[in-house]
Amino acid sequence: QVQLVESGGGLVQPGESLRLSCTASVNILNTNTMAWYRQAPGKQRELVAEITPGDSTNYSDSVKGRFTISRSIAKNAVYLTMNSLRPDDTAVYYCNVDYNRRNFWGQGTQVTVSS
Numbered sequence: 001q002v003q004l005v006e007s008g009g010g011l012v013q014p015g016e017s018l019r020l021s022c023t024a025s026v027n028i029l030n031t032n033t034m035a036w037y038r039q040a041p042g043k044q045r046e047l048v049a050e051i052t053p054g055d056s057t058n059y060s061d062s063v064k065g066r067f068t069i070s071r072s073i074a075k076n077a078v079y080l081t082m083n084s085l086r087p088d089d090t091a092v093y094y095c096n097v098d099y100n101r102r103n104f105w106g107q108g109t110q111v112t113v114s115s
Helices: none
Strands: 004-007 011-012 018-024 032-041 046-052 057-059 066-073 077-082 091-099 103-104 109-113
Touching: 004 091, 018 032, 018 091, 018 109, 032 066, 032 077, 046 066, 046 077, 057 066
Parallel strands: 011 109
Antiparallel strands: 004 018, 018 077, 032 046, 032 091, 046 057, 066 077, 091 103, 091 109
């Protein structure tokens, strides 16, 4: 019922920044919590950040102070601004929403941090 499309990934050097975008096919940003997850090869998918309709945010300890999650209700989009990127941030990043008791995921966007 909801399509999520991520973009903005790429190859960057340590210390550089990227901004990821996730656009939803329906207006859900004002009623549902949106989240970013990531999965590195051989690792389980982990929660990176989430934002509620009331703009409360939560971050994993590994990204707190470096990453910022934000949203645009008008654009049905959620963003992840990533600063001071490290090689261990390398992963496929996915946006996520719990909608009608089902989890919906984007296709993922690759972030590679390497010198």
